[in-house]
Amino acid sequence: MVDILERTSNPLWRGTQAALMGASATAILAGGILGLTKLDDKLVSRWAVYGAALGAGAGAIFGLVGVAPGPSGAHSKAQASTSVEEATGWRDWRNFVVEHKVQESQEITSFYLKPQDGGPLPGFLPGQFLTIRLPIPAQPRPVIRTYSLSDYAEAPSYYRLSIKREGAPKDLAVPPGVASNFMHDHIQVGSVIEAKLPAGKFVLEVASDRPAVLISNGVGITPMISMAKAVSQHNPSRWLWFLHGARDGSYHAFRDEVRALTERVPNLRLHYCYSRPRPEDMGHYQGTGYVDAELIQALLPVTPAQADYFLCGSPPFMDSLRAGLMELGVPAEQIRFESFSKPAPAQVEREAATNGAAMAEVVFAKSGKTVTWSPADGTLLELAEAQGLDPAFSCRAGICLTCMCRLNDGEVVYDQPPTGTPEEGSVLICVSKPKSAQVVLEL
Numbered sequence: 001m002v003d004i005l006e007r008t009s010n011p012l013w014r015g016t017q018a019a020l021m022g023a024s025a026t027a028i029l030a031g032g033i034l035g036l037t038k039l040d041d042k043l044v045s046r047w048a049v050y051g052a053a054l055g056a057g058a059g060a061i062f063g064l065v066g067v068a069p070g071p072s073g074a075h076s077k078a079q080a081s082t083s084v085e086e087a088t089g090w091r092d093w094r095n096f097v098v099e100h101k102v103q104e105s106q107e108i109t110s111f112y113l114k115p116q117d118g119g120p121l122p123g124f125l126p127g128q129f130l131t132i133r134l135p136i137p138a139q140p141r142p143v144i145r146t147y148s149l150s151d152y153a154e155a156p157s158y159y160r161l162s163i164k165r166e167g168a169p170k171d172l173a174v175p176p177g178v179a180s181n182f183m184h185d186h187i188q189v190g191s192v193i194e195a196k197l198p199a200g201k202f203v204l205e206v207a208s209d210r211p212a213v214l215i216s217n218g219v220g221i222t223p224m225i226s227m228a229k230a231v232s233q234h235n236p237s238r239w240l241w242f243l244h245g246a247r248d249g250s251y252h253a254f255r256d257e258v259r260a261l262t263e264r265v266p267n268l269r270l271h272y273c274y275s276r277p278r279p280e281d282m283g284h285y286q287g288t289g290y291v292d293a294e295l296i297q298a299l300l301p302v303t304p305a306q307a308d309y310f311l312c313g314s315p316p317f318m319d320s321l322r323a324g325l326m327e328l329g330v331p332a333e334q335i336r337f338e339s340f341s342k343p344a345p346a347q348v349e350r351e352a353a354t355n356g357a358a359m360a361e362v363v364f365a366k367s368g369k370t371v372t373w374s375p376a377d378g379t380l381l382e383l384a385e386a387q388g389l390d391p392a393f394s395c396r397a398g399i400c401l402t403c404m405c406r407l408n409d410g411e412v413v414y415d416q417p418p419t420g421t422p423e424e425g426s427v428l429i430c431v432s433k434p435k436s437a438q439v440v441l442e443l
């Protein structure tokens with residue numbers, strides 16, 4: 001019961017709930033005691049009424065001042081998630097039905113997902129992602145990918161994923177993106193896909209009052225929408241800048257959805273930067289060119305180091321912004337970033353600087369293969385693939401946990417602590433290398 005009160009933020013409603021709870025509890029107790037003592041009916045009902053009134057009064061006082069509502073940030077939502085997880089039993093894969101499919105731009109389409117079992121949905125933290133599994137014909141096994149949740153509500157009735165169709169790189173004769181093209185071409189309203197619980201640590205702390213700058217380009221806008229909406233609902237007086245780069249209006253998803261937020265949130269400032277605007281885009285963007293550190297310095301009324309930064313976009317975009325912000329004196333820990341494709345280049349540089357073993361024996365226990373690893377073989381995932389093994393993976397960046405594998409013996413090293421935390425006794429093979437002379441993996 002206290003849990004219910006803690007999740008109620010309105011003090012009057014909390015007091016009323018507590019009063020009702022107090023009244024019921026006291027009336028039942030009083031009725032029970034008086035019934036057992038065999039007093040006459042009139043007296044029993046009178047004392048039950050007095051008891052209920054007393055309970056209501058005590059409950060109201062307790063509800064108003066005795067119970068503090070949970071913070072509207074991470075903690076309360078984590079509690080809510082846990083209770084919904086318990087209520088739904090959602091631990092691993094759960095079926096979701098596509099309720100709407102909406103084209104947001106030339107390349108990006110949104111999918112609104114509702115649980116097929118009709119049960120409740122856990123809340124999530126702004127910036128988190130969903131891992132989905134797709135049975136794609138012609139693929140040797142279901143394809144697993146991660147997509148940021150691109151909308152936000154404290155108690156969501158649906159999850160929204162907004163997916164960019166990935167074409168093949170211009171200079172390579174390779175197939176276009178497997179999962180994103182399948183979603184665009186074959187997943188329709190009524191289709192069912194599987195998803196895991198929301199996860200991820202690229203999260204905006206909603207309750208903080210520090211100015212925050214959300215910077216994205218392309219499909220990197222998805223977690224930023226969730227972050228901006230969470231602030232607009234829970235901490236609308238916080239200073240927030242929403243900076244987004246797109247080629248032109250036809251590539252710019254969610255332009256009006258984000259602009260609508262600025263009408264409700266007084267301290268949300270928007271800046272859209274188009275690199276190649278079309279004549280019909282006039283009036284829909286605030287600058288031409290690219291979002292860079294110089295622009296940020298010009299827009300912010302505080303010194304750059306007074307704000308926190310959240311970056312999501314193409315790796316070169318994030319890398320140059322990160323370097324530019326650090327030149328402006330922003331400490332590295334105030335710059336958070338999420339890469340959708342591969343580790344941000346700055347991270348790759350750090351990886352090259354750290355070392356694992358010079359050489360190691362790697363045993364893939366289930367497959368019965370033993371091979372020698374040297375630094376040229378790269379990560380344990382790359383080594384496994386080179387041996388013809390087919391371990392599951394998605395992000396290849398230590399974020400999504402898809403590649404998690406039991407480590408039966410030995411030690412591995414992560415050049416960068418992975419964003420995702422593997423289970424005890426398991427490792428993320430996409431970002432680890434052997435540290436000990438022998439490593440035994442349950443693969």
Ligand SMILES: Cc1cc2nc3c(=O)[nH]c(=O)nc-3n(C[C@H](O)[C@H](O)[C@H](O)COP(=O)(O)OP(=O)(O)OC[C@H]3O[C@@H](n4cnc5c(N)ncnc54)[C@H](O)[C@@H]3O)c2cc1C
Nearest residue numbers: 146147148163164168174175176177178179180222340395
């Ligand atoms: C935390 C997180 C959140 C994400 N959120 C989003 C989101 O909100 N929206 C979104 O659209 N994406 C998001 N992504 C990216 C998403 O998970 C997928 O990586 C993306 O959709 C591409 O998957 P795919 O299967 O379509 O492409 P893949 O099949 O994985 O291919 C990726 C690219 O590689 C190319 N390619 C194929 N073969 C080769 C080869 N041999 N050599 C070189 N290149 C090759 C393909 O043409 C394609 O361009 C997110 C990723 C992460 C890690």
Ligand code: FES
Nearest residue numbers: 394396401403430
């Ligand atoms: S593939 Fe995502 S953590 Fe390894």
